[in-house]
Amino acid sequence: FETMRMLMALAALAALAAMPCAAFTLSSSPLLQHRGYRAPSLACSIARRTNRVCRLGVMKEDSVVDKVFDTLFGTKKEAAGKRALEEEHEEMFMVVVNDDKEHYVDEVVKIIRKTVGRTWKDSLDLTMQIGRKGSAIVYMGSKEDCERMSEALLQSTLKAVVMRDDEEGRKLVDATSSSTEARTSVWGEKSFRNGARPRVTLIGGTGRVGAWTLRELFKFSQGEIDIVIAGRNEKMADKLKRQLEGESFAFGGREWSTMRTKLMGSVSFEPISLSDRESLARAMKGSDLVIHTAGPFQNADTKVLQVAIELGITYMDVCDDQDFAAKCRELSQQAVEKNVTCMTTCGIYPGLSNVMASSLTRQARKDSFEPQSLRFSYFTAGTGGVGGTILASTFMLLAEPCQVYRNGEAVKLEPLSMERSVDFGEEVGTRRTMLLNLPEVMTSHQILNIPNVDATFATAPEFWNVLLRGIVKVIPRKLLSDRSFASKFAAISLPINRLVDAIVGSSAAIRIDVEDKNQQTLSSIWYGRYLNQAVGVATAAMAMELLELQGLPAGVFYPEELEMIAPGREEVFLARASKDGKTNRERAADAAAATMEGR
Structure with missing residues (x-):
């Protein structure tokens, strides 16, 4: 712990030393540019971001900081224009x-401001x-002013129209606001244990990964789902429930259009302990799917999977540990005997x-093009x-x-060794x-039968x-x-x-390269602006596959086997899972075209 304190003190000193540089580079920060921050100093930008999270997260009344920003950056053009027109008795438009x-949400707030x-x-x-x-x-305002404003909003990518401010115009706005789109059930003719809606238990549902998975699954299912939030934080579960009911945002608050998705099913909370089989069984009872998001998975047991198999419930997890993945695979025969699909x-x-x-x-x-390396x-x-x-999972991975x-042949190397420069595309650039x-090295070698596989991170x-x-x-290593x-x-x-996230943002990128014996390469790149939401999207996309594809083979599978157990569903999953960023299909096609020219 003395060593830990020393390291953290050094980190704090380095962060303080970096602040003057950061203050001069704020205008080029993707996160701050995206959110419209033009702070004159680092301290001001951090205060603004903190205030924004508070505003979007718990919807409090204007704070002192908020009023300062409105004074500095808000101009209230519309109110002044309206008063002037009313004095001149001109016809009003909107x-x-x-x-x-x-x-x-944050994009729209920025554009309107x-x-x-x-x-x-x-x-x-x-x-x-x-x-x-x-x-x-x-x-x-006047027709001319409104047309200029509409054009400016359209250039900012919002859908804006000009209407006369009269009874007929107001009726049109009200009709748009109150209209609902007719739709059929997202589940079609499928039936589940409790009827026409599936019941899903989220183990670790009050954590960040669990909460984002819950929100994205809610969107994919169009609210037609019964959810059991299984965890330790009942207060957070209540916030998530109110969010799904359209009353508030739990944290983040980026999904704008989701707010009109109506919750057709139920949301309940079930307290659990990962070491208590009885509490796990109680939370899972009657569910069609269990999603295990309660990490870290390093040095963890497979009790959640074992209980799911015993109860005959479809299972999936977000494990990022090679040993845990291998232990899950060892339970495949038990899953077959119970006729349960697990991933x-x-x-x-x-x-x-x-x-x-x-x-x-x-x-x-x-x-x-036969891949020799992945x-x-x-x-x-x-x-x-x-x-x-x-973050704890990352530290534990450093010990492996x-x-x-x-x-x-399997080869063991030191963590953070084998440095290489990787081009992640225009959004991220080249990184070391x-x-x-990581478990995908083992699983891809086994399933895709590629002799050379590794995974690097930056x-x-x-x-x-x-x-x-x-x-x-x-x-x-023992301590880590x-x-x-x-x-x-x-x-x-x-x-x-x-503190650092406030400056550099929270984007993420994936690059996959396959290479043949002649060192010709085919590549695919994915990029997303928000890693936390992207994790939720990808996890919820796989959950939708398991809920939609009834009658899948029994056993414990890896994601690489999706196309094998459900032909034709790989592209469906990729389209869903990459919706928050540049899609795999687009990038793969671009990369393939460029590479094939070289061939």
């Missing part, structure tokens, strides 16, 4: 913005109105990355906005020797990656990569592998990580 089901000149609070209230009702009046390592990486590798390998072999490369800005659990495959022990800023190397060299120590270390590190 600009109406309609929901497009594409933008995030910047373009219309509304205050921070007004912009947020209007955004919420658009999300809940489908449209809102954002500006009023492990179903997050984003591993998870989405495994299916990307499978799809790319299949594409290569279809073109008579490389997984990952990038995360800061912590990616994830919680302490994933990295298994790679060379000519079909380092070796990490983060930003570069200081974090240096600090990770320092941790590996200074802290004993201890779950209690890793969790405490993560808790201490988290505030500093959050």
Whole structure:
């Protein structure tokens, strides 16, 4: 612990030393640019971000900081224009913005504040109105002014129309707000244990990964689902329930159009302990699917999977540990005997990355391109906005020797060794990656039958990569592998990580490369702006596959086997799982075209 305190003190000093540089580079930060932050100093930008999270997270009244920002940056153009027109008795027009089901809450708030000149609070209230009702009046003035404002909003990618401010125009706005789209059930003619809606138990549902998975599954299912949030934090479960019922945002608050998705089923909370089989069985009882998101998975047992198999319930997890994945696979025969379908390592990486590798390998072999090498490369800005659990998992992974495959043989290498430069595309650029022990190396070698496989990882800023190397060299492996120590270390590190996240953002990228014996390469790249949401999207996408595809083979499977057990569903999954970023299909096609020209 003395060593840990020393490392954290050094990290804090380095962060303080970096602040002057950070203050000058704020304008180029993707996160701050995206959110419209033009702070004159680092301290001001952090205060603004903190205030934004508070505003979007718990919907409090305007704070003092909020009022300061409105005074500095808000112009209230619309109110002044309206008063002037009323004095001149001119005909009034209005600009109406309609929901497009594409933008995030913070994007819309930023556009309305910047373009219309509304205050921070007004912009947020209007955004919420658009999300809940489908449209809102954002500006009023003369016809000429409204047309200019509408054009500006259209250029900012919002759907804006000009209407006359009269009884007929107001009726049209009200009709848009109150209209509901007719639709059929997302589940069609399928039946589940409790009727027409599936029941899903989320183990660890109050954590960050669990909460994002819950939200994305809610969207994919169009609210036609019964959810059991199984965890320890009943207060957070209540917040999530209120969010799904359309009353508030639990944390983050980026899904704009989701607000009108109605909860057709039920949401309940069930307290559990991962070591108590009875509490796990109680939470799972009557469910059609169990999603295990309660990490860290390093040095963990498979009790959740065992209980699911005993109860005959379909199972999936977001495991990121090679030993845990292998232990799950060993239970495959028990799953067959109970006729249960189970899948492990179903997050984003591993998870989405495994299916990307499978799809790319299949594409290569279809073109008579036999892969001899498979490389997984990952990038995360800061912590990616994830919680302490994933940070603890990263620390524990640093204690593990990295298994790679060379000519079909397993080889153990030191963590963070084998550095290489990887081009993640225009959004991220070229990054220096380092070796990490990840389960997709083992699973892809086994399932895709590729003799050379490895996985490397990079983060930003570069200081974090240096600090990770320092941790590996200074802290004993036995201590790093201890779950209690890793969790405490993560808790201490988290505030500093959050500070850095405010500067560098929370984006993520995946690059998959397959190479043949002539060193010709076929590549696929995925990029997402928010890692925490992308994890939820990928996990929920696999959950939808398991819920939709009734009658799947029994056993414990890896994501690379999706196409084998459900032909034709690989592309369906990829389309869903990559919706938050640049899709695998687009990038794979672009990369394939460029590579095939070289061939």
